[in-house]
Amino acid sequence: MLTWDDLAAASLARQFPEDPGTVAERVHAIGDMQTQTARSAFVGLAARFPGTTHAEVSEAYGSGTIVRGSTIRGTVHTASPRAYTVLAEATRIGQHPRWARMLGLAEGQLAALWTSVEEFAREWRTPEELRAHVDDWLRRHAAGSLEAAATGPGRYLGFAHGGLVRRPASGDRWEGQGKPVYATFERTGAATVADVVRLHLAAHGPSSRHDVAWWSGMSLRAVEEGLAGLTVVEEEGPDGRTYVDLPDAPPPRDLPGVRLLPEFDALLCGYDSRVRDRFVTPEHHRRLWNDANGMLLPPLLVDGRVTGFWRAAGTARRRPLEVAWFARTRRPRTGELDQAVAALEAALAITVTQVSLSREQV
Structure with missing residues (x-):
């Protein structure tokens, strides 16, 4: 299992x-x-x-x-x-x-x-x-x-x-x-429902049928049709659902350190919104996700788990960064944050003027 x-x-x-x-x-x-x-x-x-x-x-x-x-x-x-x-x-x-x-x-x-x-x-x-x-x-x-x-x-x-x-x-x-x-959009060729399921599994798998359906917006019936056109492996998951994957999937990996993820990152939005436990606890997910407007706080990823969020509000080229980590999770280290901030600065062409770090009770 x-x-x-x-x-x-x-x-x-x-x-x-x-x-x-x-x-x-x-x-x-x-x-x-x-x-x-x-x-x-x-x-x-x-x-x-x-x-x-x-x-x-x-x-x-x-x-x-x-x-x-x-x-x-x-x-x-x-x-x-x-x-x-x-x-x-x-x-x-x-x-x-x-x-x-x-x-x-x-x-x-x-x-x-x-x-x-x-x-x-x-x-x-x-x-x-x-x-x-x-x-x-x-x-x-x-x-x-x-x-x-x-x-x-x-x-x-x-x-x-x-x-x-x-x-x-x-x-x-x-x-x-x-x-x-x-x-x-000028399509590069024809695509099938099997291609849809294959794309999801290659990018996000292993996945339950509900994960593929939520991500794609297709019905479970359409997902089943797509799976019928693929060779997949199946295993039982921790929630009792069957998880499918491609037989040539890459080997699993750890991800030590700190990453600043964007709003609606695939580590959350690639999966059924009711079952995202592989990367975040349900209570932390409720803090990140605003049911009223569908917005998601930018997640903080520490050692492969979502354990907080961050903000660099505004459009100015120079702006402060606020990082919050959830109580009872590992506090990000300064050196780890330095690397993540440098990556963010290069990608957005901004300068982070200061970094504030706080603990969030959930």
Whole structure:
């Protein structure tokens, strides 16, 4: 039977691999990065590959060797073009039925709408232009759906379907939360539901079927379909669920030391939100995750466990850093923090003016 420590060590081997070289190769090696907080790609790469610079990540985005857009679960992800092609397929499988139900459209109508959006976005478009295009299409083909498209998630209909990528509307401030523009993503080929499951296991495994379903936004039935197209190994996990993995998975590893992880890091968001015990205790998870708005504090990783959080608020090039560790966990040592701070400074092109360290009772 696998323990939570077994699962953590196996996942750390995928999320903290040997450095493959370029930013694009690093992103591809770890599969995908949840980046609705735009700086998360910069911070996440710095935590995994210290020395990654702000200029390197910005250049990779600008050249298209890594791309960012709204995909699985309707969230923003960064990936290599090959992996993004798979994320787009996961989005089609997982989100299109949801959009069809919400709008009262038949499957064929929804597919026609997405095709029209992708044709319209052959050049960069603003969210307002995409919204106007969707409204015009619905007015001509399904006027009864206009009201649903104007409220709630319907407002994001033009760009949250996995077929577009985004970039900053002005300049190259890829780490900022400025207004984006969108264009059609040119897929690298076809992808299948088995490719979706394979991508998850290669980046995050071993995983339960519920983990794959939560991460991908697909149903358990779709996950089973994907598994049927793969050769996998199975073992019982500490929660009674069956955990699956690829037979050529890398050997497990330890991860001593301190890392400053980004908001929505894969060590948490790669797994079922109800069962993330491999990296964090339930009580610590409740402190990090805000159920009211879905936001997640940037985690502090110590010896492969999430044991606190950190803040470097603001947009100034010079700013202080606050680090909090949870009571009854190991206090980060000064030298360990120095290395983590240096990695953060290089990735965000900032100077940390001072570091304050405090203990948080949970």
